[in-house]
Amino acid sequence: MDSALNAVSVLFIAISWAPLLPSSHWLVRVWEFPRLQIASIISILIVGHAFNASYHTHIGVFSIVIVAGLIVSFIYQIIWIIPYTPLYKREVRHLKAENASQKLSVLSSNVYMPNDDFRKLIAHVRNKQPDFLVTLESNEKWQKGISEIESEYPFRKFCPLENLYGMHLYSKIPFEEVSLRFLIEEDVPSMRVKINHHGSVVTLYFLHPKPPSPTENTYAKPRDVELTVVGEEIAKTDGPIIVAGDLNDVAWSPTTRKFKKISGLLDPREGRGFFNTFHAKYPLVKWPLDHVFHSEHFALVNIEKLEGVGSDHYPLYTELALISNDDRC
Numbered sequence: 001m002d003s004a005l006n007a008v009s010v011l012f013i014a015i016s017w018a019p020l021l022p023s024s025h026w027l028v029r030v031w032e033f034p035r036l037q038i039a040s041i042i043s044i045l046i047v048g049h050a051f052n053a054s055y056h057t058h059i060g061v062f063s064i065v066i067v068a069g070l071i072v073s074f075i076y077q078i079i080w081i082i083p084y085t086p087l088y089k090r091e092v093r094h095l096k097a098e099n100a101s102q103k104l105s106v107l108s109s110n111v112y113m114p115n116d117d118f119r120k121l122i123a124h125v126r127n128k129q130p131d132f133l134v135t136l137e138s139n140e141k142w143q144k145g146i147s148e149i150e151s152e153y154p155f156r157k158f159c160p161l162e163n164l165y166g167m168h169l170y171s172k173i174p175f176e177e178v179s180l181r182f183l184i185e186e187d188v189p190s191m192r193v194k195i196n197h198h199g200s201v202v203t204l205y206f207l208h209p210k211p212p213s214p215t216e217n218t219y220a221k222p223r224d225v226e227l228t229v230v231g232e233e234i235a236k237t238d239g240p241i242i243v244a245g246d247l248n249d250v251a252w253s254p255t256t257r258k259f260k261k262i263s264g265l266l267d268p269r270e271g272r273g274f275f276n277t278f279h280a281k282y283p284l285v286k287w288p289l290d291h292v293f294h295s296e297h298f299a300l301v302n303i304e305k306l307e308g309v310g311s312d313h314y315p316l317y318t319e320l321a322l323i324s325n326d327d328r329c
Contacts, residue, residue: 002063009066010047012038016073024220026212032253033287039077042314046070054314065314077175080252083270084288090271094322095255095299100321102198103301105129108290110136110208110246110277110313113164117310118145119227124306125149128317134191136208137311143168165208167191176201184226185210192246200297200322205230211248223248224255231262240297240322241265246277246290246313258290265293268300268318275305277314292318299323 014031018031031038049067053059082088097103104148107130109121125133125146133153140160150156153170160166165188169178175196188259191206207230214219227247235240243265249256253271260267269275269288276289290313292303301319308314 002052005045006063006066007050009049009070012042012045012242013066013069013073016042016076019059024212026214026218026220026328027079027214029220034248034285035077035081036287037284039081042070042077046074050185081274083228084138084251084272084274086271086273090100092266092268092298092300095301095321095323097186097319098298100301100319102200102322103319104197104202104242104298104322105132105317105319106132106134106204106242106244106292107306107315107317108134108136108206108244108246108292109309110290110311110316111138111142111309112311112313113137113139113162113166115310116141116145117139118310120140120307121315122146122149124309124315124317125152128306131172131202132244132318133168134206134244135168135170136167138168139166144165147257157191157193159191160284161187161189165189165210165259167206167208168189169193169206171195173197175210183229184222188222188226190226197240198322200240200248202242202322205234205241205243205245207245207247209248220255224306227255227259228262234265237293241295241299242320243293244291244316244318248289251288251291262266262295263293265295266302267291267293268299268320272303275303275316277305277316279312280308280314281312289313290316291314294320297322 015031021028139162143160155171157169167189173195179192181190193204195202209223209226210216274288276286276288281287298320301321304317306315
């Protein structure tokens with residue numbers, strides 16, 4: 001019993017600190033994702049050691065070191081994730097819907113390409129009436145499957161692909177500029193759009209870089225580089241900005257924190273919750289892969305994880321409002 005408990009404890013201490021290794025290999029970077037799950041298991045291990053100690057009259061130095069390592073590792077994990085709980089200060093102010101006259105809403109949905117439950121996504125679109133709908137992993141099948149909404153979204157940009165990285169953008173607002181880009185990898189698109197919203201030029205970015213995984217990219221570098229490139233571009237862009245999509249990265253990772261720092265964008269989830277959009281089918285595998293970030297020109301009206309659409313991701317609906325300079329506090 002002691003040996004098994006110690007072995008599992010050493011394992012979880014090791015994986016807690018593994019992301020600090022100077023490697024972008026998925027075997028290292030994957031441990032950035034389940035910090036809440038790791039913290040939960042570590043707390044159970046600490047209780048197990050306390051229970052085990054009650055049966056011993058003498059506690060060895062090795063056991064003390066392990067328990068100390070578990071406690072430090074638990075605190076370390078909590079530090080990463082606590083900004084995404086109500087215990088933390090909100091980064092973005094809330095604005096009541098009745099006071100938001102210049103609203104913009106985005107519904108982002110990774111549809112999971114093999115999925116064909118089109119009606120559920122259409123129902124969300126009809127219910128929420130977002131100004132922008134962006135579908136990820138969408139192909140020709142999905143383009144046809146939800147084509148009935150096109151009459152409500154006259155402004156569109158499509159990139160149907162069969163490689164799990166297709167992207168379709170639907171807008172109720174005319175594009176002043178729209179570009180389909182392949183920033184880092186030739187089979188991974190992103191979109192950059194400019195609109196005029198109540199006299200303000202708003203720039204929107206829609207992203208879906210590949211994750212570090214054994215079935216996608218062995219290394220996280222392409223994803224990390226794409227987020228850095230977009231962040232640096234945003235830092236040089238004036239006016240209101242929104243970024244949305246499946247970044248295949250968690251909100252608390254060093255990569256996403258670096259993206260926020262470079263771009264200067266805000267995260268409306270801070271101080272509000274995780275809004276775990278992945279995985280929609282496994283209760284114990286939950287973390288926030290789908291994101292929305294925005295410049296200080298906006299306040300938050302609503303952010304909501306919607307009911308599943310048959311995908312492994314939940315859709316994310318965000319409603320923002322442009323605010324005046326005097327209200328940015």
